[in-house]
Amino acid sequence: xxxxxSKIIKEVCEANNKDRTRLMDIxxxxxxxxxxxxxxxxxxxxxxxxxxxxxVESVISFYAFLSKRPKGKVAIRLCNDSVDKMKGADEIAxxxxxxxxxxxxxxxxxxxxxxxxxxxxxxxxQAPAALLNQVVAPSLTVEKVKAIVAGLQxxxxxxxxxxxxxxGNNADSLVGSAVNNNIIKKGDVIFADNESGTGLKKAxxxxxxxxxxxxxxxxxxxxxxxxxxxxxxxxxxxxxxxDQKYIICNADxxxxxxxxxxxxxxxxxxxxxxxxxxxxYAIGATEGVLYLRGEYAYLRTFLEKKLKERRDxxxxxxxxxxxxxxxxxxxxxxxxxxxxxxxxxxxxxxxxGLRGDPKTRPPFPAQRGYLAKPTSVNNVETFCSVTRILxxxxxxxxxxxxxxxxxxxxxxxxxxCKNPGIYEYxxxxxxxxxxxxxxAENTQAVLVGGPSGQFINPSEFxxxxxxxDLATGGSMVVFDxxxxxxxxxxxxxxxxxxxxxxxxxxxxxxxxxxxxxxxYILAGRGEIADLAYLEDLGxxxxxxxRCGLGQTSPxxxxxxxxxxxxxxxxxxxxxxxxMQPSFDIKAALGDAERIAGRxxxxxxx
Amino acid sequence: xxxxxxxxxxxxxxxKAKAGQTILEAAEEAGIYIPRLCYLKELSPHGSCRVCLxxxxxxxxxxxxxxxxxxxxxxxxxxxxxxxxxDIVDMLFVEGNHFCMFCEKSGNCELQAVAYxxxxxxxxxxxxxxxxxxxxxxxxxxxxxxxxxLCGRCVQASKDLxxxxxxxxxxxxPEKKLAVNAEAKLSDTNMDVVDKATDICPVxxxxxxxxxxxxxxxxRTYDEKPIGSDIEQKKS
Numbered sequence: 001x002x003x004x005x006s007k008i009i010k011e012v013c014e015a016n017n018k019d020r021t022r023l024m025d026i027x028x029x030x031x032x033x034x035x036x037x038x039x040x041x042x043x044x045x046x047x048x049x050x051x052x053x054x055x056v057e058s059v060i061s062f063y064a065f066l067s068k069r070p071k072g073k074v075a076i077r078l079c080n081d082s083v084d085k086m087k088g089a090d091e092i093a094x095x096x097x098x099x100x101x102x103x104x105x106x107x108x109x110x111x112x113x114x115x116x117x118x119x120x121x122x123x124x125x126q127a128p129a130a131l132l133n134q135v136v137a138p139s140l141t142v143e144k145v146k147a148i149v150a151g152l153q154x155x156x157x158x159x160x161x162x163x164x165x166x167x168g169n170n171a172d173s174l175v176g177s178a179v180n181n182n183i184i185k186k187g188d189v190i191f192a193d194n195e196s197g198t199g200l201k202k203a204x205x206x207x208x209x210x211x212x213x214x215x216x217x218x219x220x221x222x223x224x225x226x227x228x229x230x231x232x233x234x235x236x237x238x239x240x241x242x243d244q245k246y247i248i249c250n251a252d253x254x255x256x257x258x259x260x261x262x263x264x265x266x267x268x269x270x271x272x273x274x275x276x277x278x279x280x281y282a283i284g285a286t287e288g289v290l291y292l293r294g295e296y297a298y299l300r301t302f303l304e305k306k307l308k309e310r311r312d313x314x315x316x317x318x319x320x321x322x323x324x325x326x327x328x329x330x331x332x333x334x335x336x337x338x339x340x341x342x343x344x345x346x347x348x349x350x351x352x353g354l355r356g357d358p359k360t361r362p363p364f365p366a367q368r369g370y371l372a373k374p375t376s377v378n379n380v381e382t383f384c385s386v387t388r389i390l391x392x393x394x395x396x397x398x399x400x401x402x403x404x405x406x407x408x409x410x411x412x413x414x415x416x417c418k419n420p421g422i423y424e425y426x427x428x429x430x431x432x433x434x435x436x437x438x439x440a441e442n443t444q445a446v447l448v449g450g451p452s453g454q455f456i457n458p459s460e461f462x463x464x465x466x467x468x469d470l471a472t473g474g475s476m477v478v479f480d481x482x483x484x485x486x487x488x489x490x491x492x493x494x495x496x497x498x499x500x501x502x503x504x505x506x507x508x509x510x511x512x513x514x515x516x517x518x519x520y521i522l523a524g525r526g527e528i529a530d531l532a533y534l535e536d537l538g539x540x541x542x543x544x545x546r547c548g549l550g551q552t553s554p555x556x557x558x559x560x561x562x563x564x565x566x567x568x569x570x571x572x573x574x575x576x577x578x579m580q581p582s583f584d585i586k587a588a589l590g591d592a593e594r595i596a597g598r599x600x601x602x603x604x605x
Numbered sequence: 606x607x608x609x610x611x612x613x614x615x616x617x618x619x620x621k622a623k624a625g626q627t628i629l630e631a632a633e634e635a636g637i638y639i640p641r642l643c644y645l646k647e648l649s650p651h652g653s654c655r656v657c658l659x660x661x662x663x664x665x666x667x668x669x670x671x672x673x674x675x676x677x678x679x680x681x682x683x684x685x686x687x688x689x690x691x692d693i694v695d696m697l698f699v700e701g702n703h704f705c706m707f708c709e710k711s712g713n714c715e716l717q718a719v720a721y722x723x724x725x726x727x728x729x730x731x732x733x734x735x736x737x738x739x740x741x742x743x744x745x746x747x748x749x750x751x752x753x754x755l756c757g758r759c760v761q762a763s764k765d766l767x768x769x770x771x772x773x774x775x776x777x778x779p780e781k782k783l784a785v786n787a788e789a790k791l792s793d794t795n796m797d798v799v800d801k802a803t804d805i806c807p808v809x810x811x812x813x814x815x816x817x818x819x820x821x822x823x824x825r826t827y828d829e830k831p832i833g834s835d836i837e838q839k840k841s
Contacts, residue, residue, distance in 0.1 A: 039788055054773040054786040061775040338777075355774070360652045360670050502755070502774075502781030504653050509696035512779050513730050537730075540692040543665050544655045 001040035008033055009041055013048035020049050021371065023059055023353030027066055028294075028334055036070045062355040062501075064118065064337030065294045072107045072114035073156040076148075077131040081120040081256050082488045083414050083477055089128040093117075095142045096130075099149035112156050113149075119339065119495055120256040121295040124414035124477070125182045125421045132158035134297040136179050138166075169266045174302040181263050182421030185437060187408040188400055190384050191424050196270040197315060199390035203278045204323045211282040212238060215386060218394035219406035223381035224250060224342070225449060225473030226548065230386070233376050236366035237283040240374035245285040247276050248370060248377040250347055252293040254339035255450035256495060257475035260410040261380040263422050265292075265299055268384055269306045273330060275383025277320060278390055280328040283376055288330040291347050294337045303332060339499035343547050344377040345369075346501065357503045358547040381410055381474070402428030405466035409474065413438045415447075416480035425465060432461040435478065442480045445564065450475035451492035452552035454559040455485070486567055489556045490518055496553040507550030510541040514554055520582045526572050527581045531561055611675040616682050622673040629657055629668035632681070636840025638833030639681055640690055640719050642697070642807050643756035644669040647766060651757045655693050656719065658686060665689075687723065694720050695728045700779070702737060702751035703808075709817030710809030712825030716754060717808075718832035740785070742792035745814050746803055753783050753810035763802035771796045783810070 012029045016022040026045060027037050034041070037060050046053040060066045078084075078093050096115055097103055107114040123129035126138035135158040137148060144163075151161040163178035165171040170179050183191060203211050216231030237245060249272060253261040264272060276288045292300060307330055310316045320326045338356045340346045345359035348370050359365075369375025378386075385407055389397045398406040405427035411434070414420040418439025425434065435443055445455050448465075449472035456463065456470075463469050479485060493515040502508045517534055520526050538554030545551045561568060573581055585603050593599055609624045615637055622631035627650065632639050643654040650669040657668040660680035668681075680686055697716060705711045740748040755774065760783075763771040771794045775784040787793035796802065798813060806812070822828070 052770040052773070052786045054770070054775075054784050057784060058773040058775050062777050340777075355777070360650065362670075362672060498778055500778040502776070502778045505655050505693050505696050505700075505754075508755075508779060508781065509700040509733075512700070512733060513696070516731065516733075537692070540689050544658050544689050544693060546652060546655065546667075 001038065001044070005034055005041065006044060009044050010048060013045060016049075018049045019353075020051050021351075021353045023049065023051075023056065024333065024336065024350060026353075027056070027060055028336055031066050031336075035073065036067050038068065038070070042068075058355055059353065062338065063294075063335075066336050070107075070111070072112050074112065074133055074152050074158055075114045075116065075131070076152075077116055077118040077121070078104065079119070079121045079123060079127065079129050079131075080117040080491075081124060081127070082491045083120075083124040083257060084127040084129065085491070086415060086479075086483065087127040091142065092128045092130070092140045092145060095145040096149065099146055113152055118295075118337065119499065120254065120258070122253060122259040122262045122293070123179065124257050124259055124412065126180060127414070131295065132161070135159055135161070135163070136177055136298055137161075137163055138179055169302065172302055174305055175266070175299060177298050179262070179266075179298075181267060183263060183267070184419055184421040185423040185425065187410075187424030187426060189388050189397070189408040189424070190264070190268060190271070190381065190410055191422075192388075194271070194388065194391060196274065197313070197321075199387040200274050200277055200315060201321055202390045203281055204321055204326065208238065208282050208284060211278060211390070214394045215282070215389060218389045218397040220382065220385050220389060220397065221405070221467060222379055223385070223409070223473070224379035225255070225452070225471065227467045227471055230378060230382055233366060233378070234279065234282050236364070237369075237374045237376040240367045242374040244287070244371075244373045245283055246370045246373055246375040247279045247283065247285045247288040248344075248347065248351065248375060249276050249288065249290045249380060249383055250342060250344060250377050251296070251380050252291050252335050252342040252347060253380070253473075254293060254342045254499075255452060255473055255475045256492065257412060257414055257447065257450045257477040258473060259412045259414075260422055260474045262296060262299075264380050264384060264410070265296065265303065269303060270310075271384035271387045272380055273307065273310055273383075274315065275378075275386035276330055277316060277328050278386055279376060279378065279383065281320070281326055283374070285376075286327045286329070288328065289333050289351055289370070290330055291333045291335060291341070291351060293335045293341075297334060300332060300334065307332075338501075339495075340501045340547075340549055343549055346547070347377060348375065355501070357501050358549075379473075401426045402464070402466045404468045409465055409472070411465070411472070411474050411476050413476045413478065415478035416440060416443070416483065417478045427466040428464050430462055430464045431456070431470070434465070434476070435461065438478065440478045440480070442482075443478055444481045444483060445479045445485055447475070447477040447479070448472050450477070451495060451556045452549070454555060455489075455563055456559075457563045460563070485560065485564060486518075486522060486571070489560050490515065490522060492556040493518060493553075496549070496556075500549065500553070504544075504546040504550060506541045506544040507546070507553060510537060510545075510550075511553050513537060514541070514557055517582075518557060521568060521571055524571060524573060525581045525584060526568070528569070528572055530582070531565070531568060534558075535561060611673055613673050613675070613677045613679060615679045624673070626673050627669055628659060628661070628666070628671050628673055628677075628679055631673050632668065633836050634839070636837055637681065638836040639668045640722060640833065641669060642694075642715055642719060642754060643758065645758050645762075645805055647801075647805075648758060648761045649765075651761070654697070654754065654756055656690050658689055658693075660686060691723045691725055692729075694723060694725060695730050697754045698725075698728045699730045699732045700735065701754065702732075702734060708752065708809045710752070710812060712822055712828045713820075714809060714827075715807035715832060718827035721827070722831045722833060735779075737782075740791050742790035743796060744792070745798035746791060746796060747812050747814050748783075748785075748791055749810055749812070750783060751810075752808045754808055755781060755783065756807055758805045758807065759783070759802045759811055762805050763796070763800065766801040769795055769800065769802070771800075771802060 737750040
């Protein structure tokens with residue numbers, strides 16, 4: 001390792017106060033400036049921050065954006081999500097391979113450019129898309145690929161490539177991104193006009209308990225998908241013993257097909273930060289953390305500036321809004337490519353500089369969360385709703401939506417529809433009406449809530465978005481009759497296999513087995529009994545897994561067996577007497593035939 | 606820890622428990638064996654193998670991590686739970702390379718013993734035959750990752766009992782593996798044969814060299830009595 005790199009590593013560790021819990025920041029900074037965290041680098045980091053080398057290796061090997069081996073100066077990460085594939089991602093991948101003269105997974109011989117795949121980067125409304133380091137390249141075409149590669153070969157700084165500018169704050173000089181917001185339907189809560197600071201100013205005229213009560217009365221439930229009552233979560237966190245408490249905003253939206261938080265952070269950051277501040281006041285926290293997924297690193301500088309503006313306006317910092325005894329500030333923690341970190345306790349692990357393994361519960365984060373202190377983790381959209389509740393009142397909010405689901409839901413709609421983008425509906429909106437608004441035709445299936453949610457068929461399109469019917473974190477992917485749905489299911493199972501943290505047995509091993517058997521069926525070697533096998537195995541994974549990822553991971557298969565059974569049945573061959581279809585006798589005889597130098601006379605082609 | 610006595614029911618039988626205990630601990634004191642693999646009394650519960658899964662008030666929980674609550678009704682030996690446990694142990698077998706007939710841990714192996722106790726004779730899932738490393742570099746200790754079930758006992762024991770931190774996990778999902786605190790080999794760490802971490806592997810992934818067959822097959826721990834018998838003996 002060169003002296004220069006050693007110096008960088010030491011400086012980075014120093015800048016993070018040699019704090020073991022800030023290991024994510026340390027390795028991310030080193031990855032960014034040196035291109036990898038090599039074996040020698042791990043030794044030095046461990047020495048500097050006082051931990052074991054293998055702990056550093058453990059963290060690096062967990063996150064997709066960190067690597068032990070050197071990568072090119074630019075990493076081109078092609079989004080290989082099913083929606084991107086629907087929009088031509090395979091052609092784009094081929095175009096990149098052709099222009100660069102390498103295959104996906106390789107680095108150019110001059111060490112400049114690495115080409116690799118990555119799961120959903122939150123750009124399904126402008127797919128196919130890719131990341132060029134932190135720069136987002138949306139709506140890719142073969143022509144754009146040629147221009148990008150030519151540009152990068154000249155200069156490996158991706159920010160110098162002209163990709164155009166998107167709408168709204170995407171055009172802000174600190175974002176400077178070609179991403180578009182695609183806000184298509186504005187509702188009364190999130191995308192309505194509001195004045196920054198009103199909610200917070202109202203909050204500090206109340207006691208913290210009154211703020212908690214107000215959120216409880218509003219019936220606000222978590223917008224990440226699980227739907228836990230927000231007020232109750234805050235009440236538990238407020239009541240828990242602890243000299244320090246934390247508010248964390250979960251901006252790690254990784255559910256394939258979700259991109260609403262991207263837009264909320266771009267346009268409604270004030271609602272988010274204000275909601276966090278109100279939450280800090282309510283539970284008695286002085287520190288907030290915004291956990292931003294690595295894919296959204298392009299928003300970081302912009303958000304840092306917005307935080308500074310809020311500090312300058314006295315909305316953050318010491319004595320917020322002049323209120324004695326109320327100090328609160330927010331820092332941004334970057335993720336590094338791990339879907340599991342959207343799970344709240346895994347997110348906390350990641351904030352602590354650990355692998356993104358979920359934590360054992362109980363104790364729940366409200367009792368023992370970030371740095372073992374009481375912590376409330378809430379979704380980006382939940383915080384936005386909080387700000388509006390404080391501004392307009394609990395009754396105003398609870399009157400919006402359906403009987404059991406108060407307020408609105410921001411949906412990210414993509415796939416086979418004319419108008420992919422962001423839609424804000426009051427809870428209770430029906431799938432058929434949403435599809436009409438989005439301009440979806442010949443719809444075969446809708447994936448509600450992403451692959452961890454469910455595939456529904458047209459007979460269910462009269463169902464509605466709400467907690468008692470179709471609960472969702474906001475992802476909605478439309479598939480028309482041209483889609484090979486089971487192929488999509490296989491892609492999503494691959495996603496869960498790759499994104500499992502591997503901590504518990506059923507999720508780690510079970511999903512591999514689910515995917516394997518589905519592969520047999522797709523290859524025409526399945527039998528009807530395989531469906532019962534998959535349901536049985538999927539049932540065990542759901543019941544026995546340790547966290548929400550595992551408990552929902554078999555859903556792509558289970559919900560299509562339930563709602564699209566004929567698609568499976570069509571692939572089943574009639575069973576030959578005494579033969580198991582999954583067993584390919586010709587393939588099994590291959591080695592023996594080669595050795596014998598002749599073909600089997602019994603099992604002929 | 607409070608000494609307040611609570612009453613819980615396990616499969617309908619009343620069991621006295623102390624506040625602060627987990628379901629597994631309370632059951633064990635009452636002479637009820639709940640199968641487990643990653644759990645070890647000396648370590649904090651890991652909750653990763655999922656074999657000790659029970660149903661508490663209709664919800665699935667691992668007995669090793671779930672604290673007792675007064676009046677809780679717990680399902681342990683139901684057909685549903687037994688099936689899930691068999692499935693999980695089956696998964697552990699097929700995701701590794703476990704050849705009991707050649708393994709020197711046979712008869713002392715908790716995975717094998719739990720499988721027998723659950724009535725598994727052959728796995729119902731297809732073998733995945735992963736590539737796995739072996740590490741014979743250390744003069745006294747042998748690591749065979751073919752047999753590792755990622756229970757985390759050695760990771761914790763080395764850290765918390767030996768004060769060393771020789772082991773950690775690297776990678777994620779099916780690529781998750783045990784790693785040592787060195788660039789490659791165990792011999793480059795400060796692992797010692799007298800360390801607790803050498804002794805607590807439930808399977809044959811970490812074994813001491815040269816003593817593999819000191820006790821002949823047939824006279825080993827679980828050759829005599831099924832796993833859990835020691836716990837059940839407490840029940841009088």
